Structure formats: C-alpha cells, structure tokens
Amino acid sequence: MRIPIILGPTAVGKTELLIELSKKYNFQIISMDSRQVYKLMNIGTAKPTEEENKLIRHHLIDYVDPEEHYDVNKYLKDSKIIEEKLLSNGIAPVYAGGTGLYADAITKGLVEGIPGNDFVRKALKNIDRNQSGYLYKILKTVDPVAFNKIHLNDSKRISRYLEAFMLNGIPLSKLQNNNQMDKKYQIIFLNRDRKELHNRISKRVDSMINKGLFEEVLKLYKMGYNKSNGSIRTIGYSEVFDYLDGTIGKEECIELIKRNTRRYARRQIIWFRRYVDSIQINLSDTDTKNILMIFSIIFNDFWGDNYGRKI
C-alpha cells in the first residue's frame, strides 16, 4: 500500500481530475492546502464546493476559524490522524494540494517540540525594526549553520532560528533532519505549459470575481479581520483588503490578484521540481483519457487490484 500525494500549482486542474478519478476509484482526499482550511474563505481559495465534496470527500477543509493560528505542525498532526483512520477503515487516502512545506512535513517529518511563540516573535520584530542587521549578527554566534544559509534580509527566517534557540537552547539547524522521503508516499506532480497555466489563472480569477469574491472579502473586512491575521495574508484577500482600504483601484486590484497568483504558481512549480523521484505529468500534452489510464496504472500499483477500485 502506497499513498499518492498529488501536487500541482494553483489552477492546474487538480479538482477536475480528482472528480474524474473518483468515478472509478474509491478513495478520499486529504487536502494539502494551507488556505482551504479556513472557514468563510471559499471563493478566493478555490475550495471545493459542497457538491464536489459530496462526489469525493475532502478532509482538512473548512475547519479552522480565520482568526485562529494554523501551521505545518497542526496540519501534520491532523492529517496523520485522518490518514490512519481512513486506512483502518479500508479507504485509500490521497493527499492533494499545493502547499510544498506541508508535503515536505508529511514525507520527511518535522523538527519536534519547538512551536512558534508570538511573544518572542513580537519582541524580535521590535529589535529588528530599531536595529536593522542586529539580529543577523546574533544569529551568527548562536547558529552559524543557519547564518550561512540565510540571507541578511530574510528577517522572518532569522527570527525563527533565533526564536528556536531562545526557547530551546539548541540551534535549530542541529535538530533539522536530513531524512529521506518516506517510501510509503509517492509524489505525483501535475503541471502545464506555463502560458496555458497563465491563461487558466486569468480565467479563474475572473470567475472568482463573478462568483462574488469581493462580497466574500467584504464580509471578512466588516467582521474586523485585518492583515495581521495569517489567514488574510492570502492572494485574493490581501489585495481586496487594499482595495477596500482605498489604497488601490478595482482594476489594479484584479490585475494584482492575477499577477500574484502567477508568481505563486511559479514558486510552487519551483518547489515541486525538487522532488526528483516524483511522477511528473504535463496536463498540456496529455488528454483526459490518457491521464485516467496513467492513474489507473499508478493506483493499481499502489493499491493492488482490490483496493480502491469501484466495481
């Protein structure tokens, strides 16, 4: 029994494909998406609709309040619970999404026992604001390995390594494992020709707006959320907040959402390329019939003849 992890950049067509596959195979999806976890954020995160969720069950979606803190560790814990539950019930789990960090955590594990600490973070942020470059100097003495990997301007990462040292007394870089990928998992990387992906992104953003993205964000805006909420730092939400604040115009806002989505997709692709052992499928040069055939081979290989298949 192997567990597929289907990764692909935003708008590549994961949901459509999974729905097709669900007609032939009996499996459930463990979403691997850091934004679809939030309640009230449906249109902008391209969360599967209720109907889609009926066709194929998605887990780890729509279960966190937008003001709640969420991170990899929580994801890792929640997903492993669901994975085990599905397996013990004889249901094949399929991970699917686009958050690379989460895929790393699932397949390689995570350093344990060093949670983020808001108090420490705020303190570090204040120091950084007043004395630029100071934290970087401290990092050099505290965790030279990390110091060598991290750029002076990457204050977020500098703070994280300092935070870990302050809370633990051990350099975080010492605790980081170099674990190989767990062979239990197989990454399947769905991609498309860049130009086509860009067209799909543009169309999808337009359709989000038609479905009421601005109204959805306005609701959150009126509820008093702001960019200090991690959830709001999401493409489509952050830009509309700026529009509602009057910082940018509507047309500009839409263009920015598209641009930022394109850039995000590029970063995702760059991340997924690192999985050298992944099965890569370019959806631009394969038709649906072929893709279904490829997956039937993969799933047969992973699950055997009588696991997952619908008769």
Add this chain to the structure above:
RNA sequence: GGUGAGGUAGCUCAGUAGGUAGAGCAGUGGACUGAAAAUCCAUGUGUGGAGGGUUCGAUUCCCUCCCUCGCCA
C-alpha cells in the same frame, strides 16, 4: 490624397553629438524544516519596421517603401 509625430525587450518608454542599447512593469531561475497563497535572493541579446545609400563602421545621418496615431481635405 496632403501634413505632423512616431515605429527600440512581452508592455510603456529612454538613450546613443555614428563605435551593434537601458529603465520601470511583466516574465524567468533559485532558496525554503512550527507564519509557507508567507518570506527572501538572483536575473534584461533585443532581426533597434523593411530595403538601399554615405562611412572603416549606422539603431543613430540621407533616400524609398510599409505600418500606427493625430490633424487637414
């Protein structure tokens, strides 16, 4: 048809008193171990509209043509 301005990177434009060109945006490559749709780093060769002339040498000067925009008929 006449006349003026212009045609330079995917887009908007700059510049070269003749020595094959550079900004912004877009794009691209990369990093990533408890904020990750986040955060950070790096990255500009393009038939200078086409053809011809002058010149050691033309994107730059001259001629012809094509195209775009404005104005006049």
